[in-house]
Amino acid sequence: MRAARTNHAWAGRIRTRSNGRARVLRLLLALCALPAVFATATPAHATDTTPDTRATTAAPARGADPAPDTQAAYLADRLRENPVHVTDQLPREVPRSTAPDFARLAKKTGLPTYLLVLPMQNSTDGKELLGAVHDRLGRDGLYVLIEGTDVAEATAYGVRAPAEAALTVTRYELAYDAGPLLSFERFVDVIAQGEEKAASRAEAAREKYRDEEPAEMYIGPSDRQNQSFLTGILLTGVPLSILLLAAYARRGRTGKPALRLMVPGVALLSAAAIALTAPVVFDETRSSAARLPTPAEMSARVERVAAGLKQDPVYADPESPRVLDARQRDRLHERIRDFRRSDGGGPVYISLVPQTPESESAGDPDLFAAAVHAKVGGDGVYIVADPDDGTIDVLNHGLRLDSSHLSFDLPDSLTLGDSRADEADDHLLGERLDRLMTFLDETPRTDRPQSEPAPAAAPRAADEHTLPALYSTDFWPGLFVGAFAALLLTGLVAGATWIVRGLWRRHSPEPEPFDSLPFTAPTQPSTSYLRRTAYAELTALGAQFTGPNDRGGRSGDLLDAALLLVDGDPGRTRRPGVDPATLVAVIVLARTGRAARTGRPSNLCCGVNPLHGPAEHRHHVRVTADGNRRRLLPVCAPCHDTAVAEPGGIPGRLLKLPDPALGNTRLPYYDITDSPLTAVPDGIGRLVDRVRGAAGVH
Template sequence: MPAWSRGRLRLLRLLLALCAVSAFFATATPARAADATTPVTQAAYLADRLRENPVHVTDQLPREVPRSTAPGFARLAKKTGVPTYVLVLPMQTSTDGKQLLGAVHDRLGRDGLYVLFEGADLAEATAYGVRVPADAAITVTRYELPYDAGPLRSFERFADVIALGGDKAGARAEAARETYQDDEPADMYIGPSDRNNQSFLTGILLTGVPLMIVLTAWYARRHRRRSGAERRVPRWVVPGAAALTAATIALAAPVVFDQTRSSAARPPTPAELSARVERVAAGLEKDPVYADPESPRVLDSRQLDRLHDRIRDFRRSDGGGPVYVSLVPQTPASESAGDSWLFAAAVHAKARQDGLYVVADPDDGTIDVYNYGLRIDADSLSFDLPDAVTLGDSKADEADDHLLGERLDTLMTFLDKAPRTDRPDFESTPAAAPEADEHTLPPLFATDFWPGLFVGAFAALLLSGVVAGVMWSAGRLLRRRDPAPEPTDLLPFTAPTEPSASYLRRTAYTELTTLTSQFTDPDDRTRAWDHLDAAMLLVDGDPDRARAAGTDPATLVAVIVLARAGRAALADDTDDADDLRHDLCCGINPLHGPAVSRHHVRVSAQGNSRRLLPVCEPCRDTAVAEPGGIPGRLLKLPDPSLGNSRMPYYDATDGPLTAVPHGIARLIDKVRETAGVH
């Protein structure tokens, strides 16, 4: 082969080689670009999730909407009658819900009803390619249900209205606006403070009401004794009623206050509480910057590349190390209850990699830094990090991305210059997160129930004292104005066994003044005159002395007996002095009135001591049927020499009253003898 031919062949081979190399680089560069990490948009990620399952429940809200609610959403979605896609996401503060649903629909490429929940709230619903009253259904749901109804109950109401059709749904939406335009539906759940109030009220009622029954009955019994009424109910009735009331309150309170939870949220499982931490930890193993795919993008490609470069340089620097950045929202419904420190500790424990853990919230724009194992001065991270980095400034607040890209770059600059220490530093253990089942209310008979018991007892005592004081004052005022006559015709059955001094004064004055007013012809009624004369001798001729304080109770009883006997004599047309009804009154209790016979009766509860006494009809019946009941019916008067003790009337004094068992005539003679009148 000629030399020029060999030269041309070499040149041709060289050109072919150059073309091959050019072709290789031309095809290799786009391939590397295609393999490079490119942020996946929020809408594309959500479209992929809906392609797998028409209901996507985020793992970021386990305390409010756990992922176990997804089957419930799917079941309710069938009631709409059209393909329905449901997204349950954290609050989207920087993204319009309608735009987000539109973008998700475009990427999914399926017509139907798209529904967006932000937390437990129904945020948006849009129909694509189907005709359903989405706007009316949202209106009805927001107006008719309280804010704490929960996502499943809200979606159920939404689906029911969708199933009504356009006209009926529109009419119901208009009716809901008119009904609740100024008012909101009552809350469906109560909080812990409300349960404490219920427990407190239950405790007050459980002691206050029964104690009020006992105190009121005691006061009424005292009032009856003072007014001359006998006890008509057995002694066990009052304590029995109080005990029955307490039992009724104790049994009825759990029925009335039957709430057991403070929220519609279901208790999350341990797997649901750890799902997001595992997702973030797995993402940080692949890339030191993890951007939450369910949240709007806050770092563009340029900012993301620069952040990667800064993290790589810091890791290689003297005293530096790994930096892990989590762009994840921190919400109160998350597994860490919105505590970024707790979240960082959980991710570090799961990832098992030491380094600086940066938690940047794309929702509110806050940045927190936690050191696990690097030789960065702890005080520098705690006190020297500018607020413009951790909290942002006014410009960051106004920006949709909170300027997180620029602030993270400033953070890396600060870390490059931060003082180093001799040994690695570690964050302390954060406080534990709230319990998984934090919405369970405490038992009704707990917390403030015990203080309520004491308050109820004190309130009952205070209220009964106030009522007793008011009634006592009113009674004094009424008695002072017009002392009403005693019901004499009923006294044989209502006379007290242990009368008070005030009762005796009031009754003696009333009986004496009544007899005086009825006495018109003393010449024709010598026996009635004797009664009046003897009664007047006991009060020195002045009826007002009968109601004067300090008058001897025995004297007052004698005045009452003489006055009543005189009134009976005036009312009787016969003048038979031997008539037993006119000469004798009950020797058991002279206030009972006329006697009907004499009878040997027991006069002491101890032993078998008996006396022959005149008895009224009720006392005679008691003496025959229940002899042991007579001592309890004896009129007992206070003995000043024995303090507050009481004795039978014929033993409590040596005055005229001791003559009562021997007849009214003997009582009159005894009075005159005592007064020195013959």
């Protein structure tokens, strides 16, 4: 297509050289035009004067073959009307009222800038889409694609712009919750700096944030609940602690009346200071950068789809890739007509529209179908097919069809697809929708019309991104916890602390207490628990050896491997710097060594949770709550019983640890790739080899 535009420009220059070459020029132009006459696609070169450009985006008549790049043609037409196109499918995150702000920012580039704000599309390559839109529009400039809330792609056509550097800076410098407007503003600022400065800034951002993420800009409702809970604890815990500790300190003593009156005053001042300071420290009011959409923006997409369904019972979202060809559309139209004429049948409305959490229905296809049904105003079967993930939902509104049959007997191969559908770009939606029509033909009829129950309302957009007040939610439970914490603190200060420390000093040199260490195996252990347990287990194993010459055999090898993980110092397990995965490896090695010392050796450790101890079987177990992904793991007796009796319970028993690369996100221990724990499913011997190899010991 770009070659065609070059040929036209070259022919124009030839025309100016002499009139004698005009005939040759006309012949060349005629030859260049022949492919366009016979091609099924629309012309590659589109300008404002091209007469049929917008006709390519109109809904084709039944039986006509729509343009193969309908999505690009539609988006090109939107950009021809306005260089900034904001979809109507993301009102909760990017309402269309933000278009003027995007346009204002786009002017700062100093270049012709064309911006598309679209839903996230897993099946579409952003760079290819921008190229196709540019070829359709026929205008050079900077083309930018925002998917969801992030600047996803940018390409310069016919102009010089540091698009790649600007993308790098935006992705590295901003937190994931920065929002589309701030992301585009940062992108535009880098473009305006020029190529040299933009390249330097991109390299600096890449180096600075290579191993860390920028701090989040907003907090969520759970964070606000934690803030409220902490405020409540402090508001009662601190004043009560002052009163109780002061009373304990002067127990059995007589003090001046002025001093006795000072303590309540200090407690009251501390409560007032906390009550006044907490709203200043926890001053967040919103959980995201999203603006509040208007009611018209929240209903725009539903109205668009309903209007399309009134014209054609098969509506394909023009902003999404085409998943039905002309033959499949004709087939669906024929099946819909036959079903409508059948006994107990009726209208069928198919919406090929993506369902995203940012849409008016918050990604709920039942809610979307109910809204479309209300706008269309006619009963029928409403089918919602997502062209992005390939899911299909079927809802009966007012036909004499057995709704329970539609709800419970639809095969997963129709609603969710199979492996073939997952691998296909179109998710085989045409084939599956045709099979779905056969299923509708065979659905039992009822004496009276049936309808789906009204779905639960979606969250209010006004509340979705607004944080609750600080003095609400968990603030009230925090008050009671604070009072209890004050009592507990006073008791600890009175005697529990020195008793525990005394017992620890008295018995720590002896191995007996460690032989009876409590056996615990949490699924999501805290770092403090892992430090305490690793130190206790490692110290207990070391105390069972009389000296360095006694470190022979399997238990000695396990002790040496555990010490390699902490550089030979058991005390390192109690100090920051040792990651949770390493602490778990120390515990596993130490416990296995102690078992071998007592004559109970085992080479297999439970692969579901290594803290469970020795394994007795190998079993294919489910390792994810969503889906049916399985893995062959050694399992202990309780995990084996669970895998047989309740396979879905295994994911809840998996040991999950925080991944340093992902912050607080917890992963199954064997997915933390830089940890020796990945060798646990292969046996304790493999774990020892992995530890020795990492330490350079053979």
